[in-house]
Amino acid sequence: MGSCRQIAAQMVAPGKGVLAADESIGTMSSRLEKAGVEATTEHRRRYRELLAATPGLADGASGIIFCDETLGQTFADGTPFARAVLALGILPGIKVDTGAKPCPGLPGETVTDGLDGLTGRLAHYAEIGAAFAKWRAVYVITDELPSPGALRSNGNALARYAAACQAAGIAPIVEPEVLMDGAHSIERCAEVTAAVHAAVREELALLGVDLAGIVLKPNMVIEGKGNPEQSSPERVAEATVEVLRAWPDELAGVTFLSGGQSPECATANLEAMQHHRTPWPLTFSFGRALVDPALAAWHGDPALVEAGQAALAERVAANSAAVRRRAQLQPA
Numbered sequence: 001m002g003s004c005r006q007i008a009a010q011m012v013a014p015g016k017g018v019l020a021a022d023e024s025i026g027t028m029s030s031r032l033e034k035a036g037v038e039a040t041t042e043h044r045r046r047y048r049e050l051l052a053a054t055p056g057l058a059d060g061a062s063g064i065i066f067c068d069e070t071l072g073q074t075f076a077d078g079t080p081f082a083r084a085v086l087a088l089g090i091l092p093g094i095k096v097d098t099g100a101k102p103c104p105g106l107p108g109e110t111v112t113d114g115l116d117g118l119t120g121r122l123a124h125y126a127e128i129g130a131a132f133a134k135w136r137a138v139y140v141i142t143d144e145l146p147s148p149g150a151l152r153s154n155g156n157a158l159a160r161y162a163a164a165c166q167a168a169g170i171a172p173i174v175e176p177e178v179l180m181d182g183a184h185s186i187e188r189c190a191e192v193t194a195a196v197h198a199a200v201r202e203e204l205a206l207l208g209v210d211l212a213g214i215v216l217k218p219n220m221v222i223e224g225k226g227n228p229e230q231s232s233p234e235r236v237a238e239a240t241v242e243v244l245r246a247w248p249d250e251l252a253g254v255t256f257l258s259g260g261q262s263p264e265c266a267t268a269n270l271e272a273m274q275h276h277r278t279p280w281p282l283t284f285s286f287g288r289a290l291v292d293p294a295l296a297a298w299h300g301d302p303a304l305v306e307a308g309q310a311a312l313a314e315r316v317a318a319n320s321a322a323v324r325r326r327a328q329l330q331p332a
Helices: 004-011 027-035 039-054 080-086 119-129 148-168 185-205 233-244 262-271 289-300 302-329
Strands: 015-020 060-066 090-095 100-102 110-112 130-140 171-178 255-258 282-284
Touching: 004 060, 004 090, 004 130, 004 171, 004 255, 004 282, 015 039, 015 100, 015 282, 015 289, 015 302, 027 100, 039 060, 039 080, 039 233, 039 302, 100 130, 100 302, 110 130, 110 148, 119 148, 130 148, 148 171, 148 185, 171 185, 185 233, 233 262, 255 262, 262 282, 262 289, 262 302, 282 302
Parallel strands: 015 060, 060 090, 090 130, 130 171, 255 282
Antiparallel strands: 100 110
16 A cells, blocks of 8 residues: 555645545434434445545545444445545545543543554554544633643544554544634634644654654634634634644645534635645545535435535535645745
């Protein structure tokens, strides 16, 4: 499959992003039910195949992140998911964390589980074709939080995961997400995001993680959902890039999460990022901002598979066009 550096470079190739289709069984089942679809194993499989088999998806998506259930399934023709998407020109990825759990000693905060047995699981995922992995840590914002304990605990877990991935030949996506929940200002989000990133960088360095072989998947710096102010895309881009400038040049690239933003807002903010010169690509790894329109269009009807795929293709194309703007704005 190639080295972690090669894989990471493919993931942030010009004009491409990563599709996050890695919701847990519980989360995906809930979303199916809300769309009027019975939450069965087969319906989850069909939905993920609908996404992965979207015609032309490889033009704007370098990779797809799956959950464990999906990577163990097959397309309707019997081809394993990893092999099927690779044949379509898309790198298969896997979410390896087991979710954020309450952190002992830190009321109201979480630490992400999944390190137990990770080495063996990574060997299995590599064997069945996974090229990259993802681990998500989440941080809440209040006037006092996140605490130093949460910063260190989650930073260390992210670093241990990333080091294990690189040892297994799998490129890690490192995802420290500062949540949009709350009414905090964009300035407070910038302050917290900078502290989170500093803790993650410190732990990555302590474990000798090769930054050229990882992809950073951060939140955009934006006010909380409960804040009546809505910053312009230009303001979000300025604040976000300012925080990111602390990362070394050798970082492979940045793929933003959408974090609950509307599809249109996430795309507008992403496009505004392209006006800023950085040593690494700034692209997307959206989940809901890409797949929600597809689920709404399909809603379990076999006759509407093409409609669901068209909805996904439209959102991927919009974000691909946004990041392709970089080449126009910043010629080599």
